Amino acid sequence: MKITVEIQRFNPESDSKSYTQKYKVDAEPTDRLLTVLLDIKGTQDPTLGIRKSCAHGVCGSDAMVINGKERLACKTLIKDVAQGEGAVIRVEPLRNLPIQRDLMVDQHKFFKNYMHVKPYFMSSEEPKEKEFRQTPDERQKFEEGTKCILCVSCYSACPVIQEVNPNFLGPAAIVQAARFNDDSRDEGFEERLLQLDYPDGIWPCESRFECTRVCPRGIKITKTINLTKRKIQQHKS
Amino acid sequence: MHEYEALIVGAGGAGLYAALEASKTGKTAVLSKLFPIRSHTGAAQGGIGAALGNLEEDKPEWHAFDTVKGGDYLTDQNAAILLSEDAIQAVYELENKGLPFSRTPEGLIDQRRFGGHTRNFGEAPVRRACYAADRTGHMILQTLYQQCIKNDVVFFDEYYVLDVVMEGQRCSGLVTVNFSTGEIHIFKAKAVLFATGGFGRMFRITSNAYANTGDGQALLINRGVPLEDLEFYQFHPTGIRGLGILITEGVRGEGGILRNAKGERFMERYAPTLLDLAPRDMIARAIHSEIQELRGIKGDGSVDDFIYLDATHLGKEKIEAKLPDIAEFSRTYLGVDPADKPMPVHPTAHYAMGGIPTDLIGRVIFNSQGTTYEGLYAAGECACVSVHGANRLGTNSLVELIVYGRRAGQHMAQYVKGADFGIVPPDVGEPARARLAELQSQRNGPDPESLRQEMQRVMMENVGIYRNGENMAKAKNTLGEMRQVYTQIKANDPSKAFNTQVLEILELGHLLDLAYMMTACALNRQESRGAHAREDYPERDDKNWLKHTLAWLEDGKIRLDYKNVDISRWAPKPRKY
Known part of the structure; x- marks a missing residue:
């Protein structure tokens, strides 16, 4: 089917502000949007800036705003976002981070916040046996957080960062902290508590569920944040 | 100029493990063209093999034997024994x-079954693959x-290596470009490890x-x-139809069954003992044969025909828990x-068994005697130890990353303590800078996209699951011509950052060089072994070909030599499952 892809463009070396460029393409309804974007890049406009790698939704490189919603371009089929001949798909870079070029944003702040929560396993002692024992139920308790691919979608969609507090730690960092806090083998809760329990830490979250809505891994982010808040409150009282 | 004792190129499983080890004693940096957690290790699904014996009896020796037999006896047996023990x-x-x-x-x-992994030297499948649902690689990378x-x-995220600084047989640094600025950065190092992965593209x-x-x-x-055993390239049997996206062997490890258009479990005819858990090369060929003999689902024998991977009998609960x-x-x-x-599903290009030749601690080898460079290491898919021989078993790629990435890193940590920095001339980046300037010289040149598609077509049709001399000779000529065309390519994008x-465009050049070399090596090897299946030489020929290929690319010509295979533990036997 013939569709139009409207892409927000910006090249810091030649543009003073972003603008929209339209490309007409012939695509199959089952094509991945990423394939269509790369086809545009390969045959119409090689200057189009885009990050990509695995192309099937596990590396987290190609999150962008598609028809107003954060999605992975490789996990979005044309039929998901364009209905019928002549449909228009609008593609923009992620929000809440500086644009580097076209669909690429500067993710340093996102990763800085991620690293801030000490997102790594901490244990003071060696396991008694070769492995730490953990039952399937204990393992299941932190399943949600292990699915995160750090694609930045939730950070981009967060209305609190956008409207209330640009310094908010953001959803992904909290999910990563929870992944370890809820792991029966881990002993880093108190250290991580200090990284979450401050005004720009976990508390700005207003449970607006945008993060949960856009997460391409289906993580119940808002719920995880609320459970973490409760865990901190219980610990303090 | 940046100065680090140990430099790691690539931030997948092998690179990160090596970095953890090297950084224990040496000032270490990791250079990666992607953000580290975007590396392709994260796409590995089914498991990592280790004879823990958590569910049934298992031994490293069995794992080593399976690896050797899976590799059709081209595996270096000392490397496989080390792999399975470590x-x-x-x-x-x-x-x-x-x-x-x-x-x-x-x-x-927990452990699950995987292709070619057996108890007691081939008796029956064994539960050896340790796993985290079907996200094992993701969890390792994280x-x-x-x-x-x-x-x-x-x-150094999004730094791209353009050149390697060599002083004779010693590596002393790297020339790189910072993606975010387009500026050249020179790195001086005592030791450099390449862990840059494969080339399925x-x-x-x-x-x-x-x-x-x-x-x-x-x-x-x-x-x-030189590169070793480049002719051995694995097609994974189960890629999503048309897209090639991997469907883990873990599906079959949990009980999934391959079926043709008649609904037959066709692996009964090809591998009566291991059935759907036979090694990948055999299953990929079996699928190919079913399609050729018009028992594919479409039934027309066309290149896009396919077969079914049936997991319906596993039930929703098991699928969602183990294969989400x-x-x-x-x-x-x-x-x-x-x-x-x-x-x-149908087969999909998946894994390079061959690569940069190394010894058992990751040092790069430069001749048939196994002499190594100083300060130059490789690990992971880009390397060839060789533990995979002519065909890799499922899960062994993750095992190799961890075992040999770790070993290389440990050796680097020790080596940099006693080594000095080499000499990196101040103008060492000039050829790379000139290359970038030439690429961006804003003249007209051939179209890179059509060249890329043509390369992918030529390789798929001529150097895929089944190969023959006539087609590969033509493909080699075509690829040689394409390499000439490539030198004229220009970038239309004038931006630095x-x-x-x-x-x-640089990546395309790398692929073309490797495609050309792989085709030459595959044309040269006149036998069928593991993933290298020649229609014109259908039998394995241990008398003439039980040896590793070493290949050099010199002024556009391929030079070949050979290296012995370690067969110190098990004598080669016919390979049946």
Whole structure:
């Protein structure tokens, strides 16, 4: 089917502000949007800036705003976002981070916040046996957080960062902290508590569920944040 | 100029493990063209093999034997024994670093069956693959990156290596470009490890990421380093129809069955003992034969015909618990819930058994005697130890990353303590700078996209699952001509910063060099062994070909030599399953 892809463009070396460029393409309804974007890049406009790698939704490189919603371009089929001949798909870079070029944003702040929560396993002692024992139920308790691919979608969609507090730690960092806090083998809760329990830490979250809505891994982010808040409150009282 | 004692190129499983080890004593940095957690290790699904024996009796010796037999006896047996013994410790270390393995009811690391992994030298499938649902690679990558953060490993994200600084047989640094500025950065080092992964992107249908373009291998061949056993390339039997996205062997490990258009479990005819858990090369060929003999689902024998991977009898609960990502890929890309309907699949280009030749501690080898360079290491898919021989078993790629990435890193840590920095001339970056300037000289040149597509077509049609001399000779000529055309390519994008087009053109050059070499090596090997199946030489020929190929690219010509295979433990036998 013939569709139009409207892409927000910006090249810091030649543009003073972003603008929209339209490309007409012939695509199959089952094509991945990423394939269509790369086809545009390969045959119409090689200057189009885009990050990509695995192309099937596990590396987290190609999150962008598609028809107003954060999605992975490789996990979005044309039929998901364009209905019928002549449909228009609008593609923009992620929000809440500086644009580097076209669909690429500067993710340093996102990763800085991620690293801030000490997102790594901490244990003071060696396991008694070769492995730490953990039952399937204990393992299941932190399943949600292990699915995160750090694609930045939730950070981009967060209305609190956008409207209330640009310094908010953001959803992904909290999910990563929870992944370890809820792991029966881990002993880093108190250290991580200090990284979450401050005004720009976990508390700005207003449970607006945008993060949960856009997460391409289906993580119940808002719920995880609320459970973490409760865990901190219980610990303090 | 940056100065680090140890430099790691590539931030997948092998690179990150090596970095963790090297940074214990040496000032270490990791250079990666991707953000580290985007590396392709994260796409590995089914498991990591180790004879823990958590569910049934298992021994490293059995694992080693399976690896050797799976590799059709081209595996170096000393390397396979080391692999299977170290695998146990490596898996426990990963668990101790927090890796969230799936668990048995007793709380131990759970294990599942995988292709070619057997008990007692081939009797029946064994539960050896340790796994974290179907996200084992993701968890390994995450865990190692987390540990690197904990240990303050230095990262240069989105730096792309353009050249390797060699002083004779010694590596003393790297020339790189910073993607965010387009500026050249020179790194001086005592030791450099390449862990840059595979090159599946030379094929039209592949499970590999866009990033898998063989950069490390190609950079080194341009510095006179040979590559080993390049002719052995694995097609994974079950890629999503048309897209090539991997559907893990873990589906069959959990009981999934391959069926043709008649609904037959056709592996009964090809591998009566192991059936759907036979090694990948045999299953890929079996699928190919079923399609050729018009028993594919379409039944027309066409290149896009396919067969079914049936997991419906496993039930929704088991699929969602053990194979959740597969279920989601299937729903997203095929519109099929694997609990309700079988998944349409066909083979997909997946893994390079060959690569940069190394010894058992990751040092790069430069001749048939096994002499090594100083300060130059390789590990992971880009390397060839050789543990995979002519065909890799499922899960052994992750095992190799961890075992040999760790060993190389440990040796680097020791080596840099006693070594001095070499000499890096101040103008060492000039050829790379000139190359970039030439690429961006804004003259007209051939179109890179059509060249890329043509390469992918030529490789898929002529150097795929089945090969023959006539077609490969033609393909080699075509690829040689394409390499000439390539030299005239120009980038239309004049920008310095964030120039993805320039990187993609460089990557295409790497793929073309490797495709050309692979075709030459495959043409040269006149036998069928493992993944290398010649229609004109259908038998394995141990008398003439039980040897590793070493290949050099010199002024556009291929030079070949050979290296002995370690067969010190098991005498080669016919390979039946």
